[in-house]
Amino acid sequence: MKNQSNKPSARTGMVLNIQRYCIHDGPGIRTTTFLKGCSCRCKWCSNPESIRPTPEVAYDVSNCTGAKECGLCLKPPFPEGAFYVVDGPDDKIRVNWDLATDCDEATVSLCPTAALYMFGEEMTVEEVVDEVERDASFYRSSGGGMTLSGGECLLQPDFAAALLEEAHNRGINTAIETAGNVPWSFMKKVLPHVDTMQHDHKLTNPERHKKWTGVDNKRILENFKKAYETFPDISFIARTPLIPGVNDDEQHIRAVLEFIRPHKNVIDYELLPYHRFGTSKYGFLGKIYELSDFTTPSDESVQRLQDIIDEAFGRGKEAPDAEKEKGDKL
């Protein structure tokens, strides 16, 4: 990786967003810091703005006042041909995404209505943790803390380790969300500073894993196994984003259970039913959402698979509401 954040002891990194009051990203009330850059290309990804490791321009047409009222982006310093209008009653700006890649942050900031905006910002460890610490009282009362997510937060291992270490230094509980597709050295560097690790088991078959996520799962599973064994004090929570027709079958769920159950520090296995929230961001970024014809799984099919997990973990069928609540995120 060539990202500067991976230099030893990186104190700055590429941050996508800091989200407060999250209740699904680990125990208690948490502040989730989303790092930019991902090493997978899951077709169902609901955070396409987190994939690229560098800042990128986005456009929300609903904030555009149109060429007649504004039209600033049709002139320099905006790149020639990057923005245009079409003849007709609608004079809203359209983006030529192939030519708009030359747009830098300073240029984008000239858009007066913020119809054009950037995803991604370089931040220091102190800036991030200062923001996170603002809700320290909530963490204490709820058992929450800071969660690193992405993208793939382990793609910036030095920055991630520094963030988590600083959080620990300030008495803040830490968690990460990872797909695990990184060299083991990255994971090994970060995990000493982690209290809870939520990790994805997306598909069992390596070839199908590659088809749907861009990479096979051989190294991912090796990493998880090493992590379970090397860091016995971490609480691991396995998760599967449940995509109808892709991995919502009993065989996959049972294969994951077979993989995790021998390890006592894997304390839970959560199902995250596929949803279509946030997919309009593909439009904001000029990208194509490949699962346009997929629908969310039925409550019945989710419950059927959840029953298998509950049985494996020795749990009864009580508290279905709590389990359903868990499934609201992806």
Added chain:
Amino acid sequence: MSTKTRRIAINVGAGYFPGLNAVVKGAALAAGNLGWEVVGIRDGFRGLLQRDYSTDGGLVELSPRIIENLDPAGGGFLGQAARVDPFHVRKVNEDGMVEEVDLSDDLVSMAEDEMFDALISVVGGRGLSILYKLHRKGLRTVCIPLSIENDIAATMVSFGFNSALSFTIEMLDRTRQAAQSARRIGVVEVLGDQSGWLALQAGIAVVADAILIPEIPCDLHTVAAKLKERMYLGRPYGLVVVAEGARLAGKPQGRTDKPSANPLKDSLSPGATGDSGEHIIQRSGQAAKTVARELQLMLPEETYPIVLGPLVCGGPPTAVDRQLGLAYGAGAVEALNAGENGVMVAFQPPDIKFVPLAEAINKVRTVPADSEFMQIAKSLGICLGREL
């Protein structure tokens, strides 16, 4: 006139359209007549960037024997690529991580290594921008427009459009018969995200009751009133043609989605931010479903949506598209022979012309308000979604 070009390449961007083989055949025959060699690049640029990805090889010499036997009624001989952009090629790096890399410089140098004097690319609107960027990097190129919706502004008619139009008309005729027999109102969605040529021309051909296109934000009360009028005349069925990009009057966006004030915050952690359902991208067929549902609420008759969508991209080309395909292919070679570079072949009846790519990009051929087709539709009593 330049006599430099001796070896040229041809490739096809994303999508299958009737007449593709005719384009390849036209270019190869015209080049052959000039004594030039022609090489086909398989699957967009993949055949050049990854020469060994296929057992058949990434490049195919378009010899006279191959061209002689190339069926102009077929298509997809060279294949296409869903991702044709050499500036963002997805690959798994040495660390096993997926990344997008810029291989545009490699592509230009590979073209030089293969001794291609020029490239003919058959591409859609976005492909034109990519070829424009490659042209600025020094690749000698001529583009042929590819648009089943006929929405590339610089050319009057894209090849494939006539075939799509013919098939759409056939389907609309069948839908009308079915609607008549079932005494219902068929709402048929056809291609046309940005422009309504296909919907308008097909709708006129079958004399639909209403045609809804992106250029005219529609008021469904007006459409319902028109349908009621027909019902009172003793005709208890109807046919409404909807372009997929049709929009309702008063809605700022083309479809029915409603962007959030803070899309980033809403979507990153949806479980923590309440109802984010408004962020859903509408799937293909949404326009027909929306119109059918809304009309059913206003009318006593039952409505039903039908989506033709990409079905119309398949099938053999019509006689018009065979001729157009051959003409576009031959026209591209003519452009190169005339020393043109960085241009798009355009059909501006009765001529084939060459339009600079810089002028061809970012322009959508929409239906003008004073279009003759609009006048014809109004004369036939077809509702266009609002009082005009």
